[in-house]
Amino acid sequence: MPVQSPISSVNDFVVRFANVNGSGSASANELFARSILRHGVPVSPRNIFPSNIQGLPTWYEVRVTEAGHLGARGGVDMMVSMNPQTWDKDLASIEPGGYLFYDSTKPMPASKFRADITVIGVPLTAITNSTYTDPRQRQLFKNIIYLGALCALLDMDPKLIEQLIGEQYKGKEKLLSSNVHALHLGRDWALQNLKCPIGLRVKKSDKVGDRIFIEGNSAAALGAVYGGATVCAWYPITPSSSLADAFGSHCKKLRHDPATGKAKYAIVQGEDELASIGIVIGASWNGARAFTATSGPGISLMQEFIGLSYFAEIPAVIMNVQRAGPSTGMPTRTQQCDIIACAYASHGDTKHVLLFPEDPAEAFEFAAQAFDLAERLQTTIFVMLDLDIGMNHRLCRPLKWDDARQYDRGKVMTAEMLEDGRDFGRYLDVDGDGIPFRTYPGTHPTKGSFFTRGTSRDRYARYSEEGSVYADNMQRLVRKFETAQDMVPRPLQANAAKPTKYGVIYFGSTSPAMDEAIGILEARGHQLDRLRIRAFPFHSSVASFIADHDFVYVVEQNRDAQLRSLIVNENGIDPVRLVPILNYDGTPITARFIANAIGDHQDQLQVTPLRKVKS
């Protein structure tokens, strides 16, 4: 008998599946997450996977959260232990009073268990082997059988799972019925042999609403389709490859001419990241909307071209799905660690526009907007995703598009304008916003051509090494960056219920954990105003938010507080007033972590230093 009383919770718990990579568990686990959604209960799943094809451990974590907390929670209430390699570690990670679900075909010594948890054994291998003879079938259906057992244990509605299986295998009757059969094999065994349900239960609710369940990479790729990208050049790299793949599959459905069947897009898998960004820059120079998808090592390789885009003023969109660096780092773990590398990419004085989507819905919007910004500002726009948003399904608001929206192609001088005698200087600031006009190649027989180069030149694109000419151009680029401030998505502020001297700045995938942490902190008596930064260059409201508070926490997922450095550097803020809260072990940041770190700091602040100041 466990000493600890078993955890009892309805619609609020964490189940973690420990599997072997390549065993076909991913689709069964995803089915589990989706079926809970069909109960009207929000879930937040996360893949924790190795840089490997087959054999190494992989985990899938599902946070069941009626309250809608979509960040990682930390801790495991129920472990579905399907991988002997990680048994000990998995067992240790279960919360006291939690549950262990395992394959009991082979007896295990008592020393392999814990007294303070509930152990649930199901002879999965025995059931599977007595039903199936084909080895691949045995492997795949074992996953569905444990799903069936969980259905009984967690009191889930089997009809909802059947419905999902039906949608998945529509038109493939044989696969459909065999999956449903396997589901019931597991469910029936559990109902007959185990006490069902256990303390953790899924109860029907209505908290999902019209939200959708999508991966950030797929949403960003769809944003590129809606944003009018026609050229995509990329080189495979985790965790961004699925973005380019998704662009291809979306285009296949949405971008073929109905009459001729021909493609209204071109996708090239480059020989490396240098070629990929080169293709993007060549296409954008020639008036097409083009992008690449990459991750940290790719950003390092693209540096020279990014500088060319900045200095020669050629639009480019780079979707950077960040992973833990430096070097190869942890290719399958998440971080927000390329902020500085992207903001100041390339040699010489440069600054680049960064967009920070918080979830797939914003990844869709920002990806589409990035093409307008790139062409308006004639420079590189980074869409800064990360592995946590990019490669995990996330519940988010439905994607929206305004059909009246036209693409902003920026300042492009046409043959008619040239014919009318408009003065064309490729680097001439005609409107005082730092943005010059450009022409597409082939526009006019005798007017508007120019020579694009990465070397210094004058306002009319003529080569020049004159100091004053160079400085004039560099100053204009600063003006252009100032113009960008009011074009990029603004920060969003949410104030605490009561006036407070403390604020917190956060961005990107930290959002759900931050929102949840605010609730925990309020319960501890700490009031915090929030500012979610959505882009660089920083809007003026960032500086005023900091000015309005004594201390501002900057929550990030990197070691060196990169966003904080960027704020200090760009806004001339006293670093003492920005307190870094940093999570950088490669796991997604949790509300518990944020609340503890900020809460502890607040407790300290409220004891000594403030009184000193007052006295």
Next chain:
Amino acid sequence: MTYIAKPKFQHPGLPKNDLGFTHRDYEGKVSTLCAGCGHDSITASIIEACYELSIEPHRVAKISGIGCSSKTPDYFLGNSHGFNSVHGRMPSVLTGANLANRDLIYLGVSGDGDSASIGFGQFAHSIRRGVNMTYIVENNGVYGLTKGQFSATADRGSKSKKGVMNNDNAIDLVAMALQLGASFVARSFSGDKSQLVPLIAAAIQHKGASFIDVISPCVAFNNHAGSTKSFDYVREHNDAVNRLDVITGRDPITVDYAPGTVQVVEQHDGTKLALRKIDADYDPNDRLAAMTFLQKHAAKGQIVTGLLYVDHEAEDLHTHLDTVEKPLNTLNAGDLCPGTPALEKINASLR
């Protein structure tokens, strides 16, 4: 000397091509290269070829990397857009530009350092993708702008101006282009304009990846005794297999030559090339034989020039990607954005 403006005055009696343009309409800025540089002769040949083909100058996009050769696009086709990009990366920039607008003519100008060293990978991959372009390497075997270091095309055993012997094996870009599937491959010599001009013209007309290696002596750093890229050496060892004399449209060729000395090569789009044979046995439609021929002659120290290979059935990257006929850069939101109804469907499938 770009600060010296070229006089705009031109002789009223200058001959005009079919479009009414004179040579002057195909020129660019005054060259800043050394007097006597082979590259300037190539520039002149490009101007001549474009004039003869009656190309609208602004319908050419000229793209280069970095180096002496890559500066030259500023010296021809002044009404064309040019792009002096990044060292060794002309091929990727050109590939992207070509994807954006399939209707322009793409002229890639590069050097031996740009294409055989830093950009060897991009050279290879643009060729194997079959990008519709004319890729010209102005090959002098030496780094000029940085004062005379060997490049990767310098022959083993050749001597630098300082007297240093090159011990590394040379990269033969023509052999590489053949192996990588270029559908038009030629080699010529900057000092032989009568051979070079028609080759450039034919390459421009060819729909697919055209590659021309032009040996172009560097008068400052690689024109001495012991060099294998000097004017004297190339003249002595030049082994031309054929001379391309006439390029026509789809009309029958009516050139008067002795029987058996002319080979007419018909291209995929119906255009015809008339080749005057010098080496009677050489067949420019046989990729495998061309590779063998090249290797055999290289072993004897001979530099094989002429139209070395042309593929009747050339295809290009746009064919492989099955892209729409309309240039991608002309498509607007109406063509590209699937709109709200499609998005609603996608949303519904994600619940």
